[in-house]
Amino acid sequence: MKQVIGYLRQSTMKQQSLAAQKQAIEAIAEKHHIQHINFYSDKQSGRKDNRSGYRQITQLIQQGQCDILCCYRLNRLHRNLKNALKLIKLCQTYHVHILSVHDGYFDMDQAFDRLKLNIFISLAELESDNIGEQVRNGLQEKAKQGRLITTHAPFGYEYHNGTFIINQNESPTVKAVFNYYIKGHGYKKIAQLLEEDNTYINRQPYQVRNIIINPNYCGRVNNQYGQFDNMFPSIVSTSIYEQAQRLRLQKQTKQTPSDNQLKQKIKCPCCNATLTNMTIRKKNHTLRYYVCPKNMNASRFVCDFKGINAQTLEDKVLEVCRDFYQNQRIYTKIKSAIDKRIKRQRNIEKHHTLTQEQLIEKLAQGIIDAETFREQTQSLRQQPQRTT
Numbered sequence: 001m002k003q004v005i006g007y008l009r010q011s012t013m014k015q016q017s018l019a020a021q022k023q024a025i026e027a028i029a030e031k032h033h034i035q036h037i038n039f040y041s042d043k044q045s046g047r048k049d050n051r052s053g054y055r056q057i058t059q060l061i062q063q064g065q066c067d068i069l070c071c072y073r074l075n076r077l078h079r080n081l082k083n084a085l086k087l088i089k090l091c092q093t094y095h096v097h098i099l100s101v102h103d104g105y106f107d108m109d110q111a112f113d114r115l116k117l118n119i120f121i122s123l124a125e126l127e128s129d130n131i132g133e134q135v136r137n138g139l140q141e142k143a144k145q146g147r148l149i150t151t152h153a154p155f156g157y158e159y160h161n162g163t164f165i166i167n168q169n170e171s172p173t174v175k176a177v178f179n180y181y182i183k184g185h186g187y188k189k190i191a192q193l194l195e196e197d198n199t200y201i202n203r204q205p206y207q208v209r210n211i212i213i214n215p216n217y218c219g220r221v222n223n224q225y226g227q228f229d230n231m232f233p234s235i236v237s238t239s240i241y242e243q244a245q246r247l248r249l250q251k252q253t254k255q256t257p258s259d260n261q262l263k264q265k266i267k268c269p270c271c272n273a274t275l276t277n278m279t280i281r282k283k284n285h286t287l288r289y290y291v292c293p294k295n296m297n298a299s300r301f302v303c304d305f306k307g308i309n310a311q312t313l314e315d316k317v318l319e320v321c322r323d324f325y326q327n328q329r330i331y332t333k334i335k336s337a338i339d340k341r342i343k344r345q346r347n348i349e350k351h352h353t354l355t356q357e358q359l360i361e362k363l364a365q366g367i368i369d370a371e372t373f374r375e376q377t378q379s380l381r382q383q384p385q386r387t388t
Contacts, residue, residue, distance in 0.1 A: 008041035021072040
């Protein structure tokens with residue numbers, strides 16, 4: 001009995017639904033006397049191959065658990081020619097045929113069918129490129145006409161009847177953030193001041209920063225199509241927004257790579273979060289610390305672990321590592337484990353070589369036919385490969 005897989009994909013609400021695709025595939029499969037189909041699906045773009053459903057079907061093909069791959073259209077499998085060619089090669093290698101409701105049946109053992117498949121896939125990528133270009137042109141034209149190209153309202157606004165209006169509950173907080181910042185307060189201090197005043201809505205330090213750098217609050221929109229003024233009703237004046245940006249530039253320091261050798265390798269002893277780097281630059285020297293990111297991101301300390309001097313921790317780790325690797329007993333154990341693994345791998349490779357030679361000998365003597373030889377060779381290839 002042939003093993004059949006059905007693949008369904010939908011990237012927009014306007015496309016054929018997954019249920020409709022499944023129904024159409026089952027109808028065409030019945031005409032080809034196919035009764036049982038295992039379906040896998042995705043709801044995302046066909047330009048990439050990191051889709052969960054798509055990965056499942058490729059794994060099944062490689063495991064020899066698929067004889068026919070069904071789809072609604074070939075562009076449901078892929079809209080990217082490079083990735084589509086990989087799938088075609090995979091199907092050809094494992095003798096998997098493709099059945100498409102709209103594009104027909106493709107026998108991957110036939111050169112002409114593979115050629116037709118390449119042409120169809122190329123047209124699918126061209127169609128995808130044309131759609132993308134039309135969308136970009138449409139958005140650019142909307143931007144030029146002063147029309148909105150998104151309905152996502154930033155904090156302080158709400159979307160209503162095709163435009164953004166000021167949210168009267170949130171806008172006072174936005175004004176306060178800019179006023180505090182111009183007075184010289186930092187992101188964390190501003191977050192604390194907002195918490196202390198019931199008039200305002202609490203914001204985390206990173207949210208305070210996002211408000212400061214967002215030009216929407218003075219009515220301006222900056223995007224890939226240019227700069228457009230008066231797209232939003234202003235919460236703060238243009239002069240206040242630009243003053244805040246000048247202050248940010250004055251505060252910015254030149255970014256240099258961190259000297260912390262254990263970055264992203266140390267866990268917080270209290271909350272198990274990965275410690276982050278903090279560098280304090282003085283006039284004549286620099287102080288380095290590993291600190292809990294929860295305290296860095298919140299307006300106040302939320303974790304009991306404040307931080308540790310980076311140099312002190314790095315020296316201690318280096319000392320422990322040195323003692324560990326200089327211990328002769330530990331060295332002997334590690335060497336023994338490595339030697340055993342190498343020996344086991346060599347035995348596996350030796351067995352694989354002998355088995356392949358035996359298959360060739362059986363084929364030459366006529367004990368097995370070509371199809372059996374192919375299946376058993378394929379089974380050998382799926383055994384664990386040599387480790388590096």
